[in-house]
Amino acid sequence: MRQQKKHNNVLPGFGPSLGFTVFYLSVIVLIPLSALVFRAAGLTWGEFIETVTAPRVLASYKVTFGSAIVAACINSVFGVVVAWVLVRYRFPGRRIVDALVDLPFALPTAVAGITLATIYSPNGWMGKLLEPLGIKIAFTPLGIILAMTFIGLPFVVRTVQPVIEEIDVELEEAAVCLGANRLQTVLRVIVPMLLPSVITGFALSFARGVGEYGSIIFIAGNMPMVSEITPLLIITKLEQFDYRGATAIACVMLLASFSMLLVINLLQRWTRRFAE
Amino acid sequence: MSTVNKSSSGSGTYTQTEPAIVRWILTAVALIFLTLFLLLPLGAVFSQAFEKGLTVYLDALKEPDTLSSIKLTLITAAVAVPLNLFFGVTAAWAIAKFNFTGKNLLLTLIDLPFSVSPVISGLIYVLIFGLQGWMGPWLQEHDIKIVFAVPGIILATIFVTFPFVARELIPLMESQGKEEEEAALVLGATGLQTFFRVTLPNIKWGIIYGVILCNARAMGEFGAVSVVSGHIRGMTNTIPLHVEILYNEYNYTAAFAVASLLAFLALITLAIKTVAEWKVRQQLNNN
Numbered sequence: 001m002r003q004q005k006k007h008n009n010v011l012p013g014f015g016p017s018l019g020f021t022v023f024y025l026s027v028i029v030l031i032p033l034s035a036l037v038f039r040a041a042g043l044t045w046g047e048f049i050e051t052v053t054a055p056r057v058l059a060s061y062k063v064t065f066g067s068a069i070v071a072a073c074i075n076s077v078f079g080v081v082v083a084w085v086l087v088r089y090r091f092p093g094r095r096i097v098d099a100l101v102d103l104p105f106a107l108p109t110a111v112a113g114i115t116l117a118t119i120y121s122p123n124g125w126m127g128k129l130l131e132p133l134g135i136k137i138a139f140t141p142l143g144i145i146l147a148m149t150f151i152g153l154p155f156v157v158r159t160v161q162p163v164i165e166e167i168d169v170e171l172e173e174a175a176v177c178l179g180a181n182r183l184q185t186v187l188r189v190i191v192p193m194l195l196p197s198v199i200t201g202f203a204l205s206f207a208r209g210v211g212e213y214g215s216i217i218f219i220a221g222n223m224p225m226v227s228e229i230t231p232l233l234i235i236t237k238l239e240q241f242d243y244r245g246a247t248a249i250a251c252v253m254l255l256a257s258f259s260m261l262l263v264i265n266l267l268q269r270w271t272r273r274f275a276e
Numbered sequence: 277m278s279t280v281n282k283s284s285s286g287s288g289t290y291t292q293t294e295p296a297i298v299r300w301i302l303t304a305v306a307l308i309f310l311t312l313f314l315l316l317p318l319g320a321v322f323s324q325a326f327e328k329g330l331t332v333y334l335d336a337l338k339e340p341d342t343l344s345s346i347k348l349t350l351i352t353a354a355v356a357v358p359l360n361l362f363f364g365v366t367a368a369w370a371i372a373k374f375n376f377t378g379k380n381l382l383l384t385l386i387d388l389p390f391s392v393s394p395v396i397s398g399l400i401y402v403l404i405f406g407l408q409g410w411m412g413p414w415l416q417e418h419d420i421k422i423v424f425a426v427p428g429i430i431l432a433t434i435f436v437t438f439p440f441v442a443r444e445l446i447p448l449m450e451s452q453g454k455e456e457e458e459a460a461l462v463l464g465a466t467g468l469q470t471f472f473r474v475t476l477p478n479i480k481w482g483i484i485y486g487v488i489l490c491n492a493r494a495m496g497e498f499g500a501v502s503v504v505s506g507h508i509r510g511m512t513n514t515i516p517l518h519v520e521i522l523y524n525e526y527n528y529t530a531a532f533a534v535a536s537l538l539a540f541l542a543l544i545t546l547a548i549k550t551v552a553e554w555k556v557r558q559q560l561n562n563n
Contacts, residue, residue, distance in 0.1 A: 010458050012467035017370035021382070024363045028434055029388055032400040035410060039403050078309045085306040089299055097307070099550040103314050105489070106542035106549075108496025109394075110516040111535040114523045115317040118324060118532075125320065126312075150313055182294055211393030214498035214516070218523065231395040235503060238399065243408050250396045261391045265384065 033254075040251040043244055051248040060230040061252075063141060067229075068209030071148035072156075075205045076198055079156025086157070087164040101158070104151045109214025116147055117219040139221030144229065147215040152205030159201035163194055163271070200267040207260040211253070321539045324532035336533035341510045345518035346537070348426065352514060353494040356433040360490055361483070364441025369475075372449035373457070383446070389438040397435045398503025401428055424506030429514065432500040437493045441486035448482040449475075451560060481559065485552035492545040496538055 040048065051057070085091075086098050104112065120127045120137040127138060137143050167190065175185040213231040221227045230253055237246040293299065326333055336342065367386060371379060389397065404410050405422040415422060422428045456478070460470040476483075498516040505512045513521065515538060522531035 010461055011373050011454055012461075013471075014370060014374045014376075017366045018374070018376070021363065021367040021370050024366075025382075025385060028431075028438055029385065032404055032435070033388070033392070035403045036396070036400050078306070081302055082306040082310060085303050088293070089303055091303055095550075097310060099546050100310065100314050102546055102549065103318065103542060106492050106496075106545045107317075108492075108498060108516050108535075108538045108542070110498040110519050111321060111496070111538045111542075112317060113498075114519065114531060114535060115320050115324075118528070119316060119320050125316065150317070153313055186294075207391060211391075211395075212499075213393065213395050214502075218520075231393050231499065234395050234399060238402065238503065241408075243403070243406075246399060247403065250393075250399050253393055254396060257391045257393065261384070261387075264391075 036247060036250055036254060039243075039247045043248060047244070048248050048251075051245050052252050056224050056228070057230070057233060057249060059225040060228050060233045063144065063227060064210055064230045067141060067144040067148055068152075068206045070145050071152055071209050072202045072206040074145070074149050075152045075156045076202045079153065079201060079205075080160055080194065080198055083157045083160040083164055087161060102154050104153050109151065109212065110218075112150055113147065113215040113218035116150060116215065117143070120146065120219065138219050139227070141220075141227045143219035143221065144216055144227060147219050148209035148212060151212055151215055152208050155204040155208060156198065156201030159204065159271070160194060160197045163197040167193060196267065196271040196273075200264065200271045203260060203264045203267055207257065207264065210260075211257065318539065318543075321532055321536050324528060325536040327532075328529050332529055333533045333536075336530035337537070339530070341513070342518060342530075342534055344510045345513045345515050345534075348429070348512070349495050349514045351426070352430050352433050353491055355430050356437055356494045357487060357491050359434060360437055361441050361487055363438070364443075364445055364486055365479075365483070367442045368445035368449050368479075369471075371446050373454050386442050387439050389435050394436060394497065394499025395503060397500035398432045401431050401435075401504050423504050424508070425512060428504035429501050429512060432504045433494050433497055436497050436500050437490045440490035440493065441483065444486035444489075445479055445482050448479055448556060448560075452478055478559070481552045481555035485549060485556065488545050488548045488552065492541060495541060 043051070082101065086094065086101075117138050119125050120130070120143065122128070122131050122136070122138070124138070127136075130137060135142075137146055171189055171193075172185055175189050180188065211231065213229070213235075216229055217232055220229065220232075222232060230249060234246050234249050234253070237243075237249065294302070367382075371382065402409060402423050405415060405428060406412055407416065409423070422431070456474050457470050460474045461467075465473065495514075496516055497514075498520070501514055502517060502520070505514070505517055507513060507517060507521070509521065515534060519531050519535045519538070522528075522534060
């Protein structure tokens with residue numbers, strides 16, 4: 001132990017670098033975030049509960065969390081297929097497709113929002129095709145799911161992809177030697193290995209969808225009780241100078257984010273165990 | 277289309293893959309999904325932007341309010357990115373090269389801004405610096421505007437782009453260990469010489485990767501900036517906020533013309549990111 005400490009001392013700059021890290025973290029992140037909690041503490045418990053369980057607010061939770069779950073499910077299914085195809089198969093343009101998967105990370109949400117709204121509006125490229133089928137996406141709750149699927153897409157692919165890359169082919173060979181056919185190998189060997197990473201990707205995609213604002217508001221229609229997401233409701237309250245209401249709802253969202261962060265951290269630890 | 281046979285030669289007899297038809301279907305499903313969700317929107321941005329020709333496109337970009345939004349976005353990124361770069365390198369040095377208690381907690385806290393909704397990232401600064409906020413009365417007395425002005429936009433941007441560089445550099449520097457730095461110090465280099473001549477070349481591509489992503493988010497952030505901006509045309513509008521205003525005014529061609537700038541930025545970001553990722557991998561394999 002003592003030797004370990006001595007060993008560390010060879011490199012300089014521990015004190016200043018850790019000091020600055022903690023200082024900057026506190027000024028930019030921790031103190032501002034705690035402002036939210038302190039502000040909410042200014043409300044009485046009754047006021048707080050009344051604000052965060054008002055019918056319009058409850059409806060917004062349902063829209064936000066419900067859509068995020070559906071979007072994360074869509075991403076889990078297609079994300080695994082995309083990751084599998086990118087790792088295991090070769091086809092022309094594969095590298096470009098691989099790079100493009102990160103587009104939702106790089107494309108600003110406002111751009112994604114107006115673009116999706118335009119494509120899926122009744123006159124848009126997709127809207128025109130779907131309209132005769134009686135499917136309306138833009139300005140309905142379906143639009144919210146669409147936008148959340150878009151922004152959550154890279155999460156599942158990028159969580160599952162490295163795990164597929166790491167799968168030891170010998171395990172698959174062993175399954176074959178023991179008489180398994182391909183379907184059995186996939187179901188009994190590969191799926192169990194991928195499952196933790198798929199669940200992690202699901203959680204990441206879900207968490208991103210819940211907090212998303214920019215890409216959704218253009219396509220959602222934003223009707224109270226029907227297609228109004230919680231982040232938008234916070235902004236609406238803020239614009240009406242209802243700081244208490246905004247703070248209370250934001251606190252609920254923050255609590256939800258932190259719980260998800262905790263779950264995701266545990267999941268990632270679980271995933272890593274399988275990846276190694 | 278062929279499959280990858282990752283196994284070493286000789287054991288090939290036992291490897292198997294899906295039947296050709298299954299491979300075909302899976303590839304088709306993946307490509308159709310990605311076309312619908314990625315290529316179509318990307319194509320739509322440019323097609324809408326150039327719908328009325330190049331002249332209209334360029335006129336939309338030359339409009340004074342557009343130019344001032346570009347200027348504000350550049351200023352914001354020019355402040356936020358270097359600050360977060362300095363923080364990222366410093367934090368990575370402390371976390372990757374030393375052992376101390378509370379390291380995991382620190383790592384979680386650094387990641388925090390990623391899990392907070394952008395709207396909340398803006399709201400917290402309104403709660404501190406706004407008129408009804410903690411420091412509101414004092415700021416008003418001294419005639420300092422932070423929220424609904426440029427400083428608020430910069431602060432919110434720093435918050436949402438906070439983790440990018442640090443989170444890229446920490447695992448990279450951890451995997452590289454500290455033997456090379458120790459060798460340099462033993463040979464008589466000073467701390468700064470060691471950092472600039474040994475550490476920095478090793479993490480160069482990691483820094484580029486983190487900075488390019490940090491920059492993309494800084495220039496493209498919408499939710500957080502929207503809360504603190506106040507939407508004063510020509511004054512506190514960044515490019516994404518200007519896109520929103522044009523779009524809500526039904527000025528679609530101009531909205532997409534300005535949006536196409538951000539789409540270009542996204543494509544350049546992806547290209548540099550792909551190269552940086554490849555270089556980092558290569559470097560790790562060499563070690």
